[in-house]
Amino acid sequence: MNNQSLVREPIRAFVGETDWRRVKESLSPERREVVDELTKVVETRLRESRPVMLTFICTHNSRRSQFAQVWAQTAAAHFGLTRDDVVCFSGGTEATACNPRTIASLRRAGFVVSRDEDARPETGENVFYDLSFSDSHPPVMCFSKVYDEAHNPKSKYIAVMCCDHADENCPVVRGATDRVAMLYVDPKASDGTEEESATYDERSLQIAKEMWVVMGELADRMKTQ
Template sequence: MTRTESSLFTGISALIQELKPENISVERKAVLKPLIDFIQSKASKNKEIRINFICTHNSRRSHLSQVWAQTMANHFKVNNVTCYSGGTEATALFPMAAETLQNSGFRIRKISEDQNPIYSIKYAENEHPIIGFSKKLDDEFNPKSEFAAIMTCSQADGGCPFIAGAEKRIPITFEDPKAFDNTPQQAEKYNERSIQIATELFFVFSQISL
């Protein structure tokens, strides 16, 4: 299998083909560079690559980032990548975030129905599903050491000056689609943010030399 030959679900592969990483600004590429460097340093030594995407509520941007990063690692055949997400507090994976991923071709199944539901999120037939639910960044589900902490919102970035166990702490912040909840633009804005995150993580993993 060549590096760009994908085993992803058809809808996800089609969406990836339409991404435009060439439109990422020079300034934004500079923001993404520390994550590229972290992944490359691990990949070059054939080491485990653990990435924990952190936001305040672990409900929207951190999940979108976790899912797209795991997907892009698969797409570009970067091995030994495990992506996580967490928050400064636990709430719930916001339903519109899950719906946005489903509309992008992910197969999503809710496997618990409590106030903080657990989702199975699959991006490929033969890959283990991503387990999506809201949790604090230091939850038992997340790594305790040897990971990069990616701060996806400015509140978490400012409120968490120290992340225990993190090898690197990298701010890559995204605007919150929550601002459009309960408005006619909600679905459009969640998709817009998801596409931005997908595009930037496509660029990140495309830069890794194997």
């Protein structure tokens, strides 16, 4: 594990407080309980074998699960957990497209975004985006896919359910060793309104802080291994 963060400064500035203990103190008791559950499950699997694979799941793999994948991998890197330790994925119960509003929000948070210049996300095309958070780590690839297809693990992964619809309508997650409900309110309700950008950024920041706590506490615990 590397103790020096290689995550770009604008991204760390978006998160604000980068001491995971202080971030955890700012969470509500209910959210701390959710964060603790995921940390415990990941720690258990990490002590058994590496890497641990996390697949974040919401219905369309368009907003919340994309945020969670990107922020979890970024937080892991910040705290010195490499992809030999933790690898993050995302998926849906059906495939649609990664919503351009999600990507725009992550760009505002400091990620460097690239994609095929001929792609047309405004038409609903399932565009492949590369989101870079560091010059020393590979980018996170964002596109919509079913949770156990196309670049995602098909077995021995932890399923993290990010929306209540997917959690309720997917009683069995094929191939998962563990299942954790880490539910978030969908920012979709703000689409097309004046609050759109603020709502997406608020959800992005909530997820960023919670992944910061998970990966920070996990990295500290693993130092005793």
